[in-house]
Structures are given as structure tokens and as C-alpha cells.
Amino acid sequence: MPFDPETLRFDANGLMPAIAQDAASGEVLMMAWMSADAIRRTLETGRVTYWSRSRATLWVKGESSGHVQELVEMRIDCDRDCLLVLVNQHGPACHTNRRSCFFTALRGGREVEIMAPEG
Amino acid sequence: MPFDPETLRFDANGLMPAIAQDAASGEVLMMAWMSADAIRRTLETGRVTYWSRSRATLWVKGESSGHVQELVEMRIDCDRDCLLVLVNQHGPACHTNRRSCFFTALRGGREVEIMAPEG
Numbered sequence: 001m002p003f004d005p006e007t008l009r010f011d012a013n014g015l016m017p018a019i020a021q022d023a024a025s026g027e028v029l030m031m032a033w034m035s036a037d038a039i040r041r042t043l044e045t046g047r048v049t050y051w052s053r054s055r056a057t058l059w060v061k062g063e064s065s066g067h068v069q070e071l072v073e074m075r076i077d078c079d080r081d082c083l084l085v086l087v088n089q090h091g092p093a094c095h096t097n098r099r100s101c102f103f104t105a106l107r108g109g110r111e112v113e114i115m116a117p118e119g
Numbered sequence: 120m121p122f123d124p125e126t127l128r129f130d131a132n133g134l135m136p137a138i139a140q141d142a143a144s145g146e147v148l149m150m151a152w153m154s155a156d157a158i159r160r161t162l163e164t165g166r167v168t169y170w171s172r173s174r175a176t177l178w179v180k181g182e183s184s185g186h187v188q189e190l191v192e193m194r195i196d197c198d199r200d201c202l203l204v205l206v207n208q209h210g211p212a213c214h215t216n217r218r219s220c221f222f223t224a225l226r227g228g229r230e231v232e233i234m235a236p237e238g
Contacts, residue, residue, distance in 0.1 A: 031138060073224055079220070110120070
């Protein structure tokens, strides 16, 4: 049976978390939200597309910055309410120009920046 | 300034997504939800603790199964509304006895199981 995004379990807003992971390095790059439409567009175009909650619109990652994510593979978790997208990340994934959005670590009870902006 | 979980941005239910990643292999194991209390407990005990939305209670991962997650490092994303927890995973992370909850991949437009339950 071909995959149908409607068989997934979306939250009350029709969204689910999608974790982007660098397909080559395994680094976790970011987490954003996908609607059924965002999932369809991602699979059809091969360009990872999220739902922007702040702008309330589909958001082709990197559309303005050029920091696109080419889809390598989409995976679904056991509860069918979370996605893992393996990607080829062009440029930094974070809007702060860092490779990953997870650049703050808790070490010794304090927040430490572990990654500098690129370029 | 010591880290205070209350400075993070929780959703309307007082929760945020927490992604568990195997600290050694880089494999993304699961995604679950943390409250401020769950974050505090995780940091204090070194045992990754989530908020179970179905049971509406704190949930020390592996408490009954023995498949605990030792915290290696907690990271915060740029928007302060998502966590990445690097863990030493004891046994399988998924309740289906698979290493990761993300054992279903989309390949050729179909769902394919890419990981078997462990012995």
C-alpha cells in the first residue's frame, strides 16, 4: 500500500515534530514541524519542507538563505507521531549560521556555547 | 548564572520535545516530552526522565524495563523550545524492543521496516 501521510498521528494543530539529521555525519541539526502537506511536498520535491508556526505557512527550508536540505530518507517512529528526516544539509542549518540549532550545552550546571557561527 | 529550566520555552501544556541520541553511535533513538520537572530530575539524577502524556506522570525511562538512558549531555536549541539529550542507552530504546523508535523508513513510496526487535 503506498504511503499516505493521513495515516500518521498529528497533534491538535495538524502538526508533528520532524527531526533533521545530517545523513553523512549523524549530527542532529534541528527540529521543526510538519503538516501532512509539508510531508507530501518533502517527499514529492526532495526538498525538506516544514510548517512555519510563526508565519503559518509552508516553509521550504533554505528557500531564502540557500541553506536547503535535500531529503535522503524519511523515517517514522513507532507511535507514528514523530518523523526523522535524514538530509544533505547545504550550509548551516541554524538561522544563527551555526551548523546545528543545538549549539548550547549544559556543562557544570551552566549553559555553554559549543559551536560558533560559520564563515 | 546557573541553568534554570524555567527560562526555556514550554508549550501550552508545559512541555517540550526532547530528542534522545546515542552518544556513542549518533543514532537518533526516540523523541519524547519533558516538563521543567522532568528536566530537573534528568539533570539531578543523570537518568533521563520524561513526562508521559498518556499516563500524565513523570517517567524515568527504563524504570520498569531496565532500558535506562544515562545522561551524557543535555543541549538546548536556538529557540529554547527543544532539547537534545545525548545518552548511553542500555538495551533497546523502543518499547517494541528495537534499538530505535525510528524503524520504519519510506522507500519507493512505501513503508519499510529497517530494524528488527532485539533478541
